[in-house]
Amino acid sequence: MSQEGEQDQSDRKKYEFRKVIEDLKNFEGSGTQLVTIYIPEDRQISDVVAHVTQEHSEAANIKSKATRTNVQDALTSIKDRLRYYDTYPPDNGMVIFSGAVDSGGGQTDMVTKVLEAPPQPVESFRYHCDSNFLTGPLEDMLTDKGLYGLVVLDRREANVGWLKGKRIEPVKSASSLVPGKQRKGGQSAQRFARLRLEAIDNFYQEVAGMANDLFVPKRHDLEGVLVGGPSPTKDEFLDGDYLHHEIQDKVLGKFDVAYTDESGLRNLVDNAQDALADAEVVKDKRQMEEFFKQLHAGERATYGFDQTRTNLVMGSVDRLLISEDLRKDVVTYDCAECGNTDRELLDRRKATPEHTCSECGATVSAGEDDRDDAIDHLMEIADQRGTETKFISTDFEKGEQLYNAFGGVAGILRYSTGV
Ligand SMILES: [Zn+2]
Incomplete structure (x- = not known):
């Protein structure tokens, strides 16, 4: 798979x-009963089974009968x-998330979800029982994206x-073997200063060698490099061009540590x-800037769910841009009277209403099968047409515009289609 393809896959998985997670966060248990x-x-x-078995027998000590039953x-x-x-x-x-969640009116529903292979490794075993599910560590894996190289140094x-x-x-x-500023007695000041500079230079070379060995093979995945240290060490290190030029180009900044x-x-x-x-949104910004450029040129841009979908189906979309905050379902209404198909976007939690066919005015109802997550729906078409999907954050002005003014969906076209 190409790098871009892998990126698409991981974006999709993250979505x-x-x-x-959004669903899980809405759940609450009446007691400490969500595991x-x-x-x-x-x-x-x-090992995990043994741990769970142990917790099960300890749960027998829970005083509230309802909570005890729910935990078990x-x-x-x-x-x-x-x-x-x-x-x-x-x-x-x-x-794994499991527990009896409040479903209103004193009723509970048993919910069990298993999320396999998160985008980053689970670092340690955690067993957590509370009135909410523990989603934080998983959210941390999703909010962040990139790979960055880190260097901290002083002269020691x-x-x-x-x-x-x-x-x-x-x-x-x-x-380092860089000697301190105090020279030993008997050493000439000049010779001491020269030796000291040499030692510093050697040390910078050694550090750069270490960084280059690590970062250069990964330079295409690297979003940036951060360098930290006291002044003037970090400045000397960066100004002295010790780093491989491709790594040097990726330095996002130097910072006091x-x-x-x-x-x-x-x-x-x-x-x-x-x-x-800033670095995180730079990629998103570039996509949106290109979109606006095409939009103003009036040729190779599309936006809104329907228009973008039509272009997607035609195979004319090069990049599908979806707002990270878009949370909609799409309902497909197939009219039995005239064969026309209409689509409507709905809030996730809203029930599916009846619909009036836009062609013949007949009443059309839709069932569960006709309802689909809007992003899944678009990405599926995109996958079939070889269209890349990019998720765009709302953390910058043009990203917010995608969400507010363009319905959260837009596309950069391969060619002008007039749709
Ligand atoms: Zn109809």
């Missing part, structure tokens, strides 16, 4: 996860689901590593938040 389990990929399923039912349901897995969970692990030590989404991974460190050990990497990411946020 599907986001949808499930969430995060399972890393290297955790044996038999949830755990039984989880055990049933775990039976479908062999020794280990899928790559990146999985997350350096650390390089990755920022993968929200996760920081220290990879390598080095410490208090530490240059592994904790300095965290410090660097904290101080670079604004630069990171």
Whole structure:
């Protein structure tokens, strides 16, 4: 699969996860009875089953009978689901949600959801029982996108590593032989200064070598590089062109950090938040700018659900742009009288109304099968036509416009179609 293709797949997966999480967040249990389990990929399923069995017997001590029954039912349901897995969970692990949620009027509904293979690995086993499902760690995996290279250094030590989404991974460190500023007695001041500069230069080369070894092979996936340290170290390091030129080009900025050990990497990411946020929306901004350019030229742009869908079906859409905040269903009304098909967008939680055929005026009703998530609906057509799908955040003006003024759906066309 091409890199773009993989990106599409992961965007789609993220969207599907986001949808499930939004549903889960709306649920509430009347007691501490909603169970969430995060399972890393290297955790044996038999261990998880043993843990769940243990929790089940401990739940016998819960005082409220209703809560006790609900927790035990949830755990039984989880055990049933775990039976479908062999020794280990899928790559990146999985997350299971189960519990009796309030469905209004004092009634409860049993809900069990299994999310397999999240976009980033589940890092540690977590068992959580509360009146809400624990969705935070999963949301963290979805909000962030890119891969960034990190370098922190002063003249004594350096650390390089990755920022993968929200996760920081220290990879390598080095410490220098640069002598302190105090020279020993008997050494000429000039010779001392020269040796010291040489040692600093060697150390910068070593650090750059470490960073290049790590970042250059990944340069096409790399969204940017952050460099941290005290002044003037980080400035000397960057101004001295020690880094490979392609890596140097990706430097988003230099930042003051208090530490240059592994904790300095965290410090660097904290101080670079604004630069990171900008970098995240830059890609989205580019898409929207191209869309507006085409729109003003009046040729290769389409927007709104119906128009974009028509173009998609024709195969004329190069890139489908969907607002990340779009939460709609599409209902398809097939008229039995005249054979016409109408489509209507609806809020997710709204019941399907009856519809008047736009051709013949007959009343058309639609069932569950005629109703589909609007994004899934469009992406399915896009996949069949070789159209790329891009999700656009609403964190910038033109992204907001896509949502507010264009119905959350637009497209950049391969050629002008006049639709
Ligand atoms: Zn009709």
